[in-house]
Each structure stands twice: as C-alpha cells, then as structure tokens.
Amino acid sequence: MNTAQKFLLKLLVVLTAATLVAAGCGNDDDDDAAPASAPATEAPTQEPAATQAPAPAPMDDEVVAAFVFVGPVGDAGWTWAHDQGRRYAEAETGATTLFVENVPEVAEDFRAVALDFIENEGADVIFGTSFGYMDTMEELASEHPDVVFEHASGFKMNDTNFGNYFGRMYQPRYLSGMAAGAMTEADQIGYVAAFPIPEVLRGINAFTLGAQRTNPDVEVHVNWTFTWFDPALEGDAATALLEAGADVIAMHQDSTAPGLAAQEAGARWVSYNSDMSPFAPEAFITAPVWNWGPYYARIIEAVGDGSYVPDAYWGGMDDGIVTLAEPAADVPVEVIEEVLQVWEQIESGDWDVFTGEIRGQDGNVVVAAGETMDDGAMLSMDFFVEGVVGDAAPS
C-alpha cells in the first residue's frame, strides 16, 4: 500500500469513528421534541470526567432529575410514555430534567451516562427505565449515597436512596378487554405477545377476564414473538392471528405494526403503552396506557424537600399511573358505562381484577370465589386463565 493509500485509509477510519460518535451522542440532542425552554436536553459533555474540576453542586435548591431511556423517545411506546412523564414532571415541579435515549442494558453504558449526569450536571435523582439497569443502579446507589436512584420495573431497593416503581397495568388491560370483547364479532381475539414472563401473562389473563365480562363466548388466541422489537414479525404475527379467524388484535409489544396489520385487514386493535390511534385510526378501539408523570413529579418533589424514602411502588389506577385511553367513537355507550363502573370499583379499591372465582386453562380453580390474588402471586403468575388459547410456557 502506498503512502497516499495509507493516508486515505487513516482518514476514513477517523471519519468513521467521528460518525459513530456523532451517532451515539446525537441521540440526546433532540431539539425538535424537547421544549425550547429546556436547557436540560443539551448533550452531556463527552470529555472524560478526570480532566475536569469536579462540577460544583448547584447552589440553588432546584432539583436536577435525570432520565436514562432504553429506546428513542419517538417510539410512540414505552420510552415515549416515560418522556411524557418527564415533561409533565418538569412542568409540574419546575425541576430541571435531563435525558439520554438509547442507552443499552449494558453496565458500562449505563454507568457512563449516570456518572456524567452526577458529576457534570449535578443530578439529584436518576430514573432508569429499563429492567436491565437494575444491578448497575444498585451499585451506583451505594457509591453515590447523595443521589437518589429510581428504577422502573425492577425489584431491588435499599433503605436510603434506591427504590423501584411500576404500575398495575393489568387493571386497564382488563378494561380494554371489556371493550374488545364487545367489539369482536367472531368472538376471537388475537393477542401478539413478546415473552412468556409474569408481566405479560398477567396482562393476557386480565385482558381475557375483561373480554369475558362483556362477551362470555370470547376466546383469546396468543401468539408469541419472542422479541420486544421486530416490527415486521409483530405485524406478521397479527396477520397470522387475523387469518386464523380473529377480528380484534391486542398486543404486548412496543411497535405499531400489529395495528397497521389489523387496519389493513379491516379488523380492530387494542394498542398498548400509549394512545396509538393516529397510526391506525380505523382499527383503534382503546389502549391500556402508562401515565408516569404524577409519580415522577411526586418523587422529584420528595427529593427536593428531603422527604424521599425508597419504596417498592406498584401503583394502580387509583394513583393514575396506569389508565385507559379514550375509546373509539363506535364502542357502544352501554359498554363504556360498564367500563366506567368497573373503573370506579378498581379505583376505589372495592374490587380488583384477579378476584375469584377464576379458573385456569385446564379448568381447575386458581382463585376461589370471593378471594383476591395477592401481589406475590400476581408478580409470579405462570399460567393462563380459561378462555386463553395458547401455551403459557412454550418450550
């Protein structure tokens, strides 16, 4: 190789590296999506912390809240819902909020992002919104006792500065099932589901129980994709369910592909995470959705006035952390009235979804009449209720 070629090659390597860095840190300077007033969304500086004098702690008593997201805020799904919560909390509390998107569930990646928030931005509280961050957050919490760490969907915590939070999504899932059960004409609903884990099984069961309330003959057919994000496969799984006879599609996935497939086939759709009606307006029925804002605002305020105490928070509809999207106009009024009645019962605590008598897929009673499943049993759920067609533990 001659000198000119070597030079060109080196140049290319440098350019490629620069492109990759730009791609990596570009994700957080999301100037279109963020409120113009927020200085918060500036990209965290990339210089190694060692070369800098330790950043002085902010002199004012304004809380700096940092969010670490696993996906892009524009996904209309999981991360989008968390970002809506961040914006709500910022408006509500006046706190400065920061966020970084697309942080992989890799210890070093999370650590680098979190340390940057702590050392360079003076973060007082860090919210991590993906299960895989858990162990790293636990370590960081013990290394940085002055910073509060809050972990979504995890189960670890400590007594001082590390808590976890999640929502009882099964409650609005039940309500969405009621609407779906009323809307299916074939009495067959297809459910595109990611992985056979308790959270997903709980959602399918709650949805099915809700659908049976408005339609005793309904069957819910489950199709496992074994992926959280593969839109082509998710859409095709919905198509497969529709071809097998379903006329309503529900899902525990993050993409809108199942909804587009349903609309294409002239069928209906219950989305998830957020109100995805703009993507398939003709198919959309309703959706169980996340509403993280009030919780974030509460934690930020508690951190601000020093009253924060870690908790394993599993909030329900009574707290508003999970709710139901506005149903489509053609859902019959009497169905909506019934949904609202049940909503009221759930919110007041008079009744919850997994109240007996409930039978499993094999016909055996799993929750006796009058009894209500406790949280431990719900969190480790490993079976399907009667009326679900599919395998709760695919090999």
Next chain:
Amino acid sequence: MSEDALIGLFVATVQFGTLVYLAALGELIAERAGVLNLGVEGMMAMGAVSGFMVGLETGSPWAAFFAAAAVGALVGGFHALVSVVLGAGQVVSGLALTIGGLGLAAYVGRNVVGERPEALFTDLGIAGLADIPWIGEIFFDQPPVVYVAVVMGLSVWFVLARTRLGLAIRAAGESAPTTDTAGHSVMALRSGAVMVGGAFAGAAGSFLSLYMAPGWVEGMVAGRGWIAVALVIFGAWRPGRLALGALLFGFTLALQPRLQSFDIELLGVQVNRISPALLGILPFVLTVVVLVIISWRYRHRPSVAPAALGLPYRREER
C-alpha cells in the same frame, strides 16, 4: 387450519422471501466479483430509514424505493473504497459497515421515529390473474416490489451468465490477476459490483419500511441482513437457486408466528407445539445443513464459492 390461514402462510412466504431475496441478490453480485460484504444489515437499515424519509417527503413509494437504492449504493461505496480501492480486510470493513450503518441510520432517522407513514406500497391485484383461487392471492396480488425482485433476479442471471460484462465480473471473482491481464479493471468491476449490491440491499430496506412494517424505528431490520448473507451461500452463488432458497427462508420466517395458530398433528406429534423461539433459528439451521450437503456433494470438485472471494487484489503483490 383454515384455507385463509394456509393462503396467508404462502402470501407471507413470498413477501419475506422477496425481502431477503433482494438483499441476497445484491450480496450475490458483490461476491461473484470476489468481494464479501458483511454490511448488508447496515445497508438495509440505511435503505429503510432513507426510503421512509423520502416517502414522507415526496409521498411516492417509488421515489422512496429508488432513493433507498441510491443510499444503499452510496453506503456500499464505502465498503468498495475501503476494501477494494484501499485493499483493507473485507470482513472488518463489512462488519464496520453493519455497525456504522445501524448507528448512522438511528441518527439520521431520530426525528421520524414513530411518524405515521403515508406513502406505502399497496398490493397490485393483477387484473384477471388475481382472482384465480389460491394462486391468484399468493402470486398475483402482491406489492410491486415482489415483481421487481423477479425481474431483477432474471436480469442478474442474464447479465452474469450471458454477457461479456457478467463474464468479466465472474472472472474478477475467480482470478483477479487473470482479469487484470485481460485488460479489465478489477477495481472498477469489484467497486461497481459492491455498489450495485448496496443498491439492492437499500431497496430491500425500503420494502421493509414502506410495506412489511410501515414506519421507521431502530433495529427494525432485525437480523434479516444476516439471513441474506447466509442465503447467498445457501443458493450456491446462483440467482435461480437463490430464489428457491429465499422462498424456503421466507417460508420459515412466515411459519414462526403461524405454526402457533395452527393445530397440526403429524405422526402423533403435535407439530404446532414446536417452540417459536426454536423456529426463529430455523433459517440458520437450514443454512448449516445445506452447507454440509453442498460441501459433501462437491467434495471431489473445487469449491462452488468464487475462488477469489474475500481476497483483496493489488497489482504489485503476488
């Protein structure tokens, strides 16, 4: 299993087959010229995002399709520059293209994630033929990209097998010095093949974002670029066999969600109880099996792979 479901299985087979066929056809051209390009996944991602963005902007799926092809060619050009012109390792450069392409696609598309697509390919419904039971729905009521893929497959076969250009391309893949001695520019032939290959991968990416799973989001290619690379080996570097392989791979991709909905018993075994997770790796298992068969069948003959595949060519070196 209902008739609808069975027809649906084959409709999806053709669509998934088209997706991997287009990308694999591009890879085949590059490999026949002697250049291994492991960057298909990255080129497809770039095609998917740029096609989707052009589709949003222009409202025309065809403008999007050709823009995606152009971007794919450009990205492929990077691989040509590094591995053909500069003679760097093809494996490293290709892997860099996958990693860099995925990252760049995420960056470029960060503001259109979750946008609602308007310009989409729609099923053609070829007059007269689409109404034939079974066959009509499976073969004559598909999006236009399916037919483009058929035409491209025939064209690639014709050019490679029946033209002087094709002979020169194949020669570059078998023995670069011979090609050079015969007065052809190995660099031009190989670079051209890689860029055309990139165009195919980019176009395949736009089929994903404008039809298969309308919209753009990071990671939506989901490993299908790698299936395309495997498919070229499966197809023994021949466009025709590649088409059969693509349909077979498409079939396994379409089978994964459908087998769960079917109730099939074969020889006393409930077939639909096969794990969907296991089904997902079926295409790759198939590739290994076919590799074993090919290498056994041709054990007394020289390899079916282009002899100079993966070898950089520099005139002054022996």
